[in-house]
Every structure is written in structure tokens, then in C-alpha cells.
Amino acid sequence: MLAQNKLLFFIPNTESNIEMPYISSGIKAGFPSPAADFDGTRVSIDQIVVKNALATFYAKANGNSMTGAGIDDGDILVIDKSMEPQDGKIAVCFIDGEFTVKRIKVQENSLLLLPENKLFEPIEITEENNFIIWGIVTFVVKKL
């Protein structure tokens, strides 16, 4: 009697996530392109503006109080939540129910939020205020 061999077929997984670099020069016998080894290392703006991807968030600036610091209406702010707030840093703050972006100045008994536009007044933060520093602005993306 013949042994009954059951055949089990498998379909190759063609959706593997391993991506191969595409070598545009083609592959020829002979002297290879000296640049081939350096393919696939294209630069991205992320490499500059994102230090800590897990803690980085983007937001849109709305207003003119920080024009002196280079933040104009409609710019995109790169915010790093993992950075510690320090005197002189530009921070996204949440104060009494509203987000705002200002330069922080540490004083003896209070904190000042400084605008960078003469038309705006500094804001003094006291214990009365419901206040948090949400993150530090590290870069601004703007359209010219």
C-alpha cells in the first residue's frame, strides 16, 4: 500500500517589511558605481528639529506677541516636552485655561512670561494662577 503523503502548500509572504535599497545605477559586471555604497542616506529635516521623537509635538502659532523671537502668526512650532524649563527658554505654557507661547524669566518669587513684541505686556505668574509649562519650543517652521 502506498503511504499517503499529504501535501501542505504555503503561499510566500510577499508583504515582508524588509525593504531593499534601490540601486539606480543598475547592476553591471565591471567597475561598480563608487556612490552605490552611499545610497539611501537622504537627509530629512526631522534629523535637525526632532531630538526626542517620543516627546516631540507640533503646534500652530496664532498671534504676534513673539515676532521678535522669530515666531510669526501661522508658523509651526516644534515642542519638546522632555526638556526642562529654564530661564530664557521659550515655552508653551497653559495659563488659566489657555495655551500661550512666551519666553520664561525666573524671578525670586514669581515667574515672568515675556512677549517679544513691544505692543504686548509681560505676564506675571503667581500662585493664584492655574499654570503649567507644557513644553519647550525648540524650532520654528515657517513659510517664506
Added chain:
Amino acid sequence: MFALVDCNNFYVSCERVFQPQFQKKPVVVLSNNDGCVISRSDEAKALGIAMGVPEFQIRNEIKQHQIAVFSSNYALYGDLSKRVMEVLSAFTPDIENYSIDEAFLNFKNTNTTNFETCGLQMKQRVQKWIGLPVCIGFAETKALSKVANRIAKKFQVRTGGVYVIDSEEKRIKALKWTKVEDIWGIGFRLSKKMKAFGMVTAYDFTAPHNEDFIKRTMGVVGKRLRAELLGQSVLELEQQPEAKKNIAVTRTFEKSITNLSELKERVSTFATVASEKLRMQKSCCYGLVLYLRKDKYKAGNERYNFTLYETMPFATQSSLTISTTAIKMLEKLFQPGETYTKAGIIISDIIPQDQKQFNLFVEENPKHEKLMKVMDDIRKKTGERKIRLGNQDLQRTWKMKQNFLSKKYTTDFKELLDIKC
């Protein structure tokens, strides 16, 4: 050492990251279609808002206590969840994403010795970097880390949100504190059985005289759970999330349907959505269930739920095949003159797509595969189902009630947080 990290009131906490005005205020998040409450802030819990309660039942409370209400925003929750998992994986390479807001960690491949400190560090980092509060329980087994996590959460002020079970004394004390219905994997029905047998706490569950009963009622699962609670680690981290065994897409109609072609349109749409889910988890199926519900009130004492099961000659993941099969089933099940209020498609007998067996006699048109890929790519790119089957309504959108939806702050440049300056 294992750890269970769990985000506190996850969906609510995600909303609060971008809307801090709702810190310390009662907040609830509703399920898809704004149906029921699926996440509550501590303040909402204190007001007596129950988990799973339909939104319309608590409208008075919402008004009276000014409870903030959100539709579920899975684009946001998904992104924040991924960030949390990545922050945690810096502490140990061995991590299991147990659910959107929970992760098991195993520290066997690390040289961490002080778990209390490590836990506080993890908690602090997730809070600072992402803005989400978490609680962490450490223990020698997965089931015990779950118990430790409950303690950390329940006594947050005293524990600082981190609790480590690292001695027999602590283990026994923790088990005596844990009710049997709160043990990991003991559902409502099982807990009733356990209680009827005289068990009140997790400690009772581990008692020698209950061992036989547990084996009898829960089999090997119960045996393992018991060992875990006794401190013998038998459950490992599951690295790959298991593919779903069933995929169901069922909806109650906005208006009841009596007309077959209208019903066909719905069933076909449900079938294509279910097929998309099937392809997303890289699986095929060869079983299909069609479910129809007649108007309950018109049916009187008659039966109003109808289902039909069919197997397909070959495993498939094609919307075309699944939809066509579903339509054929509908033609069998449909009774003219009846009013239907709900329909659904349940895909069963699911296998991984690379284990599909060939059928010698019937096989699917190989063009389907390419077509499905194009349809999926376009849907992913545009976020819309631009290509539909001929029996689907082209005007109709997949409508979901989302009246209280927050923005996709982290996944869409058009919806970034707006900051005054």
C-alpha cells in the same frame, strides 16, 4: 521580575494632554458612534457615572455637573499609546503591548535591581514626555504584577503609583486584599462559580483545598493562573499579538429596511469593511456568518434573530468574494415583506494568509489580490473608501456619530494644537 504598566483612565487622560483645562474636572469619553461611556476621569467616577452607561441616560448629570464629553478619537489615542510603549521599551527590551493602555514588561534581561526606583522613573518619564499618568505593579509573575498594579492604582497617594510585590509576606497580603472577581482572567461568570464554592479573595483561590475545583472548572488555564498567583512564573510575554479569531461588523440601521436591494447594499458594505480588517491582519477566511434582525416589536413572540453560516470553497481575503457570498446568503435568508432593523457579517475560520492551502478544483481569480491591494492603498492614502463594489451605494459615507470629537493633534498637520501668542 515582571511589571504591568497601565495608563490611568487612558482616553480621558489623552484628551487632557491637549486640553489641560479639564484636569481635575469630570470628563467622559464615549464609544464609537457616541454610544456609551468607555472612559471616565476619577471625578466622573466619583459622581457615580458607571462604565458602559449609554450617553442618553446621563444627559441630566452631564448638564448638572458640567461633565466634559468627548467622542473617541482613536487617531490620537493610538499615537499616544505608541509613544508610551516606546518610552517603556527603553527600560527593558522585553515588552508585550497587552492593550492600547497596558503593557507587560519582563526585566530578566536587564541588570535592574531596585524596581521601586525603576518604576518611579518610568512613571515620571511617561508623565513628563507625553503627559500621561500611569501606575505600575511589579512582581515575579504576570498575574501577580496585575495584582500589584491594582494596589498601586488604588493607593496612589501612599504608593506613588508604583507597587512592588517582592516578598512572601507582601504576596499573601496582596492576595488577601484582592477579591476573586478581580483576579486577571476571572470574568463575571467564573467569579460567580468561585464564590458559590466559597472563595472570596485571590488568597482563597490559591488555597490547596480549592485546587481540584479550579482544575475542574477552568482546566489548564486555572492551573496556570493558580501557579502564577503562588509566585511560580508560567506565563511568558506574548511578543506577537494574536490575530483575531473572528471579525464582526454589525450595525443597527438608522431606519429599518424592508427592501431587498437596500439590504444588499448594507450587507455588501459590511462585508467589504470586514474584509479590509481581515487583510489588515494578513489573514484569510473560509467561513462566513450573516446575521439579520427583524423588528423586535413587529415580530411579537416570533423569532427575530436569524443567522446563516456558510463555508467557502477556498480561503479568501477578497472583498469581492466575501461580498458575493454574503449577498447569496442574504438572498436565502431574506423574507419579503418583513422589516429588518439590524444586519451583520461575521468572518470566521480565520487563518494566516501565508498558510492558505490551495484547492485543486476551484481557486480565486488571482487578479483579486492586486485589486484589493490597490483598494487598500487608496483607502490608506486618502482615508476614504473611494473604490467600492458595484452593489454599494456610492453616495453613502460610512457615517459615525462623533459630535464631541477632539482634533487629531498628533497625526494631521491640519489639526495641530493652536497656541496663542
